[in-house]
Amino acid sequence: MISEPELGGEWEAGRPPAAAEEPVTPRERARGRGPGRGWLWALGGAVLASAVWAGVLVAQDRFTTAPRLSCRHTEDLCEGRNMAALAKTEVKPGHGLPSHGEHPALDWSYCGYQSDYTEKDSVYYQVQVLVELHKKTDPQAEFGAGPMAGWGLFAGDGGTAEQVPGLPGRAELRTMAGGGWHRLQVVDGGAVFTLNVQWFGPGADTDSEPDEDAIKAAMIEDVRALMASLRT
Structure with missing residues (x-):
């Protein structure tokens, strides 16, 4: 007969058993396959994509052609101009x-x-x-x-x-x-x-x-x- 689980080790109702974690070899760990590395790679890719897109927008704004202006703005157009x-x-x-x-x-x-x-x-x-x-x-x-x-x-x-x-x-x-x-x-x-x-x-x-x-x-x-x- 299986005894009741000890306190501190009880199963939560409806909780599926955790999958056994696959062991990672030293070579795989060196290549970044260790636990928690996958989301870091995904995050790095998103940051890189955002940086590239921001660079595209800056380049587009930089090369937008604005009208040539060869005169200045004045608040008082009447001053010194009596026609x-x-x-x-x-x-x-x-x-x-x-x-x-x-x-x-x-x-x-x-x-x-x-x-x-x-x-x-x-x-x-x-x-x-x-x-x-x-x-x-x-x-x-x-x-x-x-x-x-x-x-x-x-x-x-x-x-x-x-x-x-x-x-x-x-x-x-x-x-x-x-x-x-x-x-x-x-x-x-x-x-x-x-x-x-x-x-x-x-x-x-x-x-x-x-x-x-x-x-x-x-x-x-x-x-x-x-x-x-x-x-x-």
């Missing part, structure tokens, strides 16, 4: 109001100029300047593809567009159908420069309308000076 060429025309930009924003993908600076309202001609001019620095995506593909939309009082579709030579990058000057609004936009690498000039009021539909050719020429000169002032 000297436009000031010699009927537009005469007045005091500028700046604003700006910074983001990992895009930095932007804005300045809005307002001219004095003249009772003589009853024409009111507004000048708006925007500089965008695209740091992640290239704006070249979208340049000139959207509608002719602006900020505030500027809005509209249609009009005519003409290419402007002599400026860095690609430049386009667009005029709203019927006149009263011009937009000059230049894309140079990841930087986009936009200058809007608009005039309106009762006198805008009379013979007192400004010299549009002079305004266009002044816009080109002011954008050229703006780009040079921000060049790094």
Whole structure:
């Protein structure tokens, strides 16, 4: 008759008997086949795979092509930029109001100029300047593809567009159908420069309308000076 197991050696209910551990020879132990070595090899393989994948991601990020930026960001786009060429025309930009924003993908600076309202001609001019620095995506593909939309009082579709030579990058000057609004936009690498000039009021539909050719020429000169002032 089999006696009861002694205290300290009792079997747990439902517990299967442990399998006998296969003896390991010295040669096998030297090769790493000893007890507990299998999970170490598996862990080492997982760590190696993770390291390789991390290296691939770093390499992909390193070779990602970002837009070229050859100009700096400024918080006050109005400071020191009085639109000297436009000031010699009927537009005469007045005091500028700046604003700006910074983001990992895009930095932007804005300045809005307002001219004095003249009772003589009853024409009111507004000048708006925007500089965008695209740091992640290239704006070249979208340049000139959207509608002719602006900020505030500027809005509209249609009009005519003409290419402007002599400026860095690609430049386009667009005029709203019927006149009263011009937009000059230049894309140079990841930087986009936009200058809007608009005039309106009762006198805008009379013979007192400004010299549009002079305004266009002044816009080109002011954008050229703006780009040079921000060049790094």
